[in-house]
Amino acid sequence: MITPSQMKRGSRGTTGPSSLPRSTDGRTTRGLGGRTTGVVPQTPRWRTRAKKKMPKKSRATGARRVSRCRVCGSKDLTLFLDLGETPLANSFLTNPDEREEWFPLQLFFCNRCALVQLSRVVDPDTLFRNYAYRSSSSGTVVAHLLELARFVHANLLGSSKDLVVEIGSNDGTFLKALKEMGVKILGVEPARNMAHIANAQGVETLPTFFGSKEAQRIRDLRGGVKVMVANNVFAHVDDLHDFMRGVVTLLDDGGVLSVEVPYLGDLNQNVEYDTVYHEHLSYFTVHPIVKLFDEFGMKLLKVVKLELHGGSIRLLAEKTTKQRPRPSFLTFEEKCGLTKLRTYESLAERVEYQKESLRRILEDARSGGEKIVGYGAPAKGNTLLNFCGIGTETLAYLIDTTPEKIGRFTPGTHIPVVETERFRKEQPPFALMLAWNYEKEIVMKEREYTGQFIVPIPSPRVLPKNA
Template sequence: MNASPVVLEVTAAGLTSETPSPAAGTSTCRCCGASLTETFADLGMTPLANSYVDPPRASEMEPFYPLHALVCSDCRLVQLAEFESPQTIFSNYLYFSSFSDAWLGHAAEYAARMIERFGLGAETPVVEVASNDGYLLQHFAKRGIPVLGVDPAANVARAAIARGIPTDIAFFGARTAHRLRETHPAPMLMAANNVLAHVPDLHDFVEGFRVLLAPGGVVTFEFPHLLRLMERNQFDTIYHEHFSYLSLFVVERIFGQHGLLVFDVEELPTHGGSLRVFVRHAEDAAKAETPAVERVRAAERDAGLDGMDAYRRFAARPVETKRALLDFLIGAQRAGQKVVGYGAPAKGNTLLNYCGVGKELLPFTVDRNTHKQGLLLPGTRIPIRAPEAILEEKPDYVLILPWNLRDEVAAQMSCIRAWGGRFVVPIPTVEVF
């Protein structure tokens, strides 16, 4: 049998470390090591959701991988096998946080609240893991607070550096944390927004926070809440760069194995319903657990997340949405009506590939991200154009693929009402408004 492949950790100085990676397609739980046998959602074969295609390469083959989410019958972690390495997925990343007005507002509010709650200032450094283009850390830096970003995607890290946010280009884990501890002051606040689900080696990643966080410091993690995914049929948030789908039930178990404890939690509307958990060193008794933690635990128990039946029932939900979306698109086409897309998010690529929607039903989509404009969606090869294309084509319907931003998109594109255009969202059910 071949040995496990080696993952090279990329840093600003080059290839500096090696960590073992689970074999591709592994069928053991990345949290507890148990065998995986229970299906959560089987979405067929799809390409990597962020592997956008340059038009000159449109006729070339692209790899498709099983998009089959499993749930561990021992610890209840919902997860995908690792078919492609994080290096392939994230080293040149086309998601830039600064293109979403709503997300920028979310970041500014977070920074203001953390500064006030924890009394942050010039002597209390802040580190963000998966810092992207500096969209969040800029708000701390403007207040004179020392900041450091850590992100493996060199292209987005360069954008952060250009706006004055120092960024270490690296995959975060225990080894990176030890290196940073030797060269930077230990942070009193660490932020990790929408990254915990993106790492195949959860234990190495979480250990990095234990190593780097200063005594008395706080880490905040934000991640889409599995409970909301299940309640609201958000199956399109399943794609290969999301290795795990997280509940408080599971993350408390993982953190606890690394001497970290959740002492507070907030429920957020972002990404269709997220959790922000506040984490401390286990020995930091000064931060008592708030009642909010038990409220979320109770909600998960009431929904059956500590058993298996709720997970087994979810498997039928994507099939219902697939039928409804195809009924709508085919019906509109037969009625002589044009439907185009808005947005080119990863979730949209999961949806379109699973439902088998191509250019014959959705001739193009648009996106404000100039880095995506002119490219083709993976798998479906649907062209991505600038938002102005909607004004030129005057479609009858605009299908909002980033449905979590429906209000923002509807406000930005309200001009379609002038010719009688209407919006459509596919999740939790197909809705025209």
């Protein structure tokens, strides 16, 4: 299947997701108008035409099809959301004519354990060995990590000899804060560029993926660990069982694991479909995580709701044989319907509605001849742009502060990414806030901006001008 032109998506009618067949093989596709067409027809009408029109796209072959649930192993998976095909969200182009690989972006619901997961798994070496996201690039994230470091230092450590290991430690922002408090630390980070930055700042970091073998190696060299931290890494891991084997290998008895993940409850409530991209293999409620923890003798101590990244949760779990009461969060999720397929089928309908609503706002701004740009070039922005069919005909450019993105072009939509200075100089009448999860931070930072921000999530709206 060759991807049809993304730019034409959304211009035709849509059908609700309830028409989607149960399928675990990903054989569901979209027509030109973003219309869900069910099982792939024998000869799609657009196939020949799309091939001629889009010679620089190639269909990716390196992605594994998911046939069993990553947590419980069940084959009873239902496809409920199909966002079409997109290139990898962080594969910014140096040249807009570069050839791109496109991968299906679809979500399954597991009818046994309620895990939501992607239908395809892209090779992690492709996704994570050279990583564009940097923790220290957002003031909000830095403040959050400092707060977590203070919490760990004050509540989870017994003596100055206790070792803290962070998995997916990125540029070392969190561990550096702990080190400055006198704590022994070690980072594990597969992105070589980030591990290099961390090591250069004195944060010892192993440039590797984490699993049971690495855990044993670390234990042999450094001994057992009192606290392990895994922020925004669980969703990236394909083999969660090997990851958890690694956690219990490394943790001492009574040791604590702190995990932060974007919360599926927030994704559902605020229709944050743009947080779906190929790096995020799983979308968690507490339910499947507790099931996984139980299997490895990790007992949930606490769930903390966080505002970060559009809504996240922090789970603290202890390696212990003691029994713990059933977490009340599980009852809350059941009451909210987060363990039911129909909740996610309804989400898919709201996603379509939200897309049309955003397209109407942008169309109104465009029809007035006003210039629109994009504020931020986050990975999730590329899901939104590709799914909604927003390209250079609508957005003149995107601005971003990440040096690795400036001077490049967005995957799939080929919009140039430029420095923030240009936005401040030109003062375009409208700016689509793709980094909407930092809305407060951005509005504060750009209080001199004379135009208006368009915020796409949770429901598309135009912010009033600054007074």
